[in-house]
Amino acid sequence: MAILAKQSYESLTEDTAIHLAKELNLFPEHASLSCIEIGDGNLNYVFKISDRITGSSVIIKQALPYAKVVGESWPLTIKRSTIEANALKKHGEYVPHLVPKVFAADEHLAITVIEDLSHLEIARIGLINGAEYPNLSQDIGEYLAKTLFFTSDFALHPFEKKRLAAQFSNPELCKITEDLVFTDPFFNHDSNDYEPELAELVYELWKNTELKVEAAKLKRSFVTEAESLLHGDLHTGSIFAGPAETKVIDPEFAFYGPIGFDVGQFIGNLLFQSIVRTGVKRDMIHTHIRTTWDVFYSTFSELWESHNIEPFSKTEGVKEDFLQKVFRDTLGFAGCELIRRTIGLSHVKDLDGIEPKDQRILFKKRAIELGTTLILNRSQWTSITDLIGRLEEEIS
Numbered sequence: 001m002a003i004l005a006k007q008s009y010e011s012l013t014e015d016t017a018i019h020l021a022k023e024l025n026l027f028p029e030h031a032s033l034s035c036i037e038i039g040d041g042n043l044n045y046v047f048k049i050s051d052r053i054t055g056s057s058v059i060i061k062q063a064l065p066y067a068k069v070v071g072e073s074w075p076l077t078i079k080r081s082t083i084e085a086n087a088l089k090k091h092g093e094y095v096p097h098l099v100p101k102v103f104a105a106d107e108h109l110a111i112t113v114i115e116d117l118s119h120l121e122i123a124r125i126g127l128i129n130g131a132e133y134p135n136l137s138q139d140i141g142e143y144l145a146k147t148l149f150f151t152s153d154f155a156l157h158p159f160e161k162k163r164l165a166a167q168f169s170n171p172e173l174c175k176i177t178e179d180l181v182f183t184d185p186f187f188n189h190d191s192n193d194y195e196p197e198l199a200e201l202v203y204e205l206w207k208n209t210e211l212k213v214e215a216a217k218l219k220r221s222f223v224t225e226a227e228s229l230l231h232g233d234l235h236t237g238s239i240f241a242g243p244a245e246t247k248v249i250d251p252e253f254a255f256y257g258p259i260g261f262d263v264g265q266f267i268g269n270l271l272f273q274s275i276v277r278t279g280v281k282r283d284m285i286h287t288h289i290r291t292t293w294d295v296f297y298s299t300f301s302e303l304w305e306s307h308n309i310e311p312f313s314k315t316e317g318v319k320e321d322f323l324q325k326v327f328r329d330t331l332g333f334a335g336c337e338l339i340r341r342t343i344g345l346s347h348v349k350d351l352d353g354i355e356p357k358d359q360r361i362l363f364k365k366r367a368i369e370l371g372t373t374l375i376l377n378r379s380q381w382t383s384i385t386d387l388i389g390r391l392e393e394e395i396s
């Protein structure tokens with residue numbers, strides 16, 4: 001929706017962001033505003049605007065017409081901003097306590113005005129620094145179950161489901177995932193990025209036909225299975241966390257896709273922490289992984305029993321078959337995430353921040369091997385205990 005008189009795009013600066021905040025009446029008339037750009041992601045500007053008098057603040061996020069991490073040579077639709085604002089609002093209907101408030105959005109300027117969450121920290125950074133986040137996996141399990149159930153054919157009239165699927169058609173952002181997650185890392189592609197010490201393992205991966213067949217199946221599933229309105233980029237850098245609060249941000253990759261993709265991306269990113277930790281700190285990550293799946297499973301099952309409009313939903317075995325399929329997908333997508341964040345474009349600090357280099361290389365080899373195992377074994381492993389058992393075996 002356009003909320004401003006100005007109907008054409010221009011990229012904001014810290015000064016013009018303040019003007020915009022005034023035009024939108026986001027602060028009292030006599031506010032004394034300051035602004036800093038705090039974006040550390042790959043794609044967008046994020047302006048934090050604060051009132052020196054009251055201390056109140058808001059975030060204005062703006063999409064650039066290209067991928068910030070690469071520059072103008074990689075044009076990218078600014079429509080992603082509208083997708084993001086609408087996904088925050090749609091998911092907010094089901095889990096208002098787990099997403100930020102959206103105060104305004106403008107499709108021409110490609111901005112979303114969002115609640116400032118600076119009292120929390122980005123979960124990836126906190127986890128790297130040893131934060132425990134006791135509610136994180138419970139909250140994300142609930143977020144996943146509710147957003148994914150209520151936007152699926154199990155809860156929506158087919159006309160409404162298909163209307164939403166059309167509204168959230170997001171081909172350019174999906175193409176990024178299709179390339180960077182599901183294709184490039186499995187081939188000798190320019191976008192890949194890995195240390196020479198990993199080359200031998202990477203060449204083996206490229207020659208592993210069995211693995212490539214399974215990766216191709218996962219890609220097909222991502223491209224064709226419009227199960228639910230996904231977040232689409234649910235890594236730990238898209239989650240703000242604190243001792244008692246969790247908020248999911250940044251759903252600009254939202255689209256109708258397979259449920260296991262969101263579950264798998266979150267679990268995949270927890271697996272990086274499993275790889276780099278030992279002892280009780282590692283056990284804590286395994287508890288988060290188990291809790292995420294268990295809460296997702298039990299909440300989704302309860303919603304299935306209480307709110308499912310699909311006539312087959314009461315047929316014995318249908319629910320179990322569906323959730324088993326989601327589990328398989330979850331493992332496979334988590335495996336793809338491990339591989340792409342290790343050898344593809346756009347790494348994670350969980351691994352890249354490890355010093356000394358020998359240790360980093362060892363962990364990266366483990367990430368590639370675990371990713372491969374998850375993709376190949378996803379049909380044999382039928383419970384989260386199978387996954388945790390495999391992780392524990394690795395160390396013993």
Ligand SMILES: Nc1ncnc2c1ncn2[C@@H]1O[C@H](COP(=O)(O)OP(=O)(O)O)[C@@H](O)[C@H]1O
Nearest residue numbers: 039040041042043044046059115116117118250
């Ligand atoms: N609502 C918010 N409150 C406070 N900081 C935010 C908020 N949204 C984003 N940020 C900051 O901006 C960074 C990038 O935001 P993000 O939405 O992930 O952008 P991108 O889409 O470019 O990855 C986050 O890591 C966080 O530091």
Ligand SMILES: CSC[C@H]1O[C@H](OP(=O)(O)O)[C@H](O)[C@@H]1O
Nearest residue numbers: 041042043067069180233237346
């Ligand atoms: C060049 S896009 C790569 C990568 O960036 C996105 O991450 P984020 O917006 O959270 O920084 C997404 O994970 C894409 O795969």
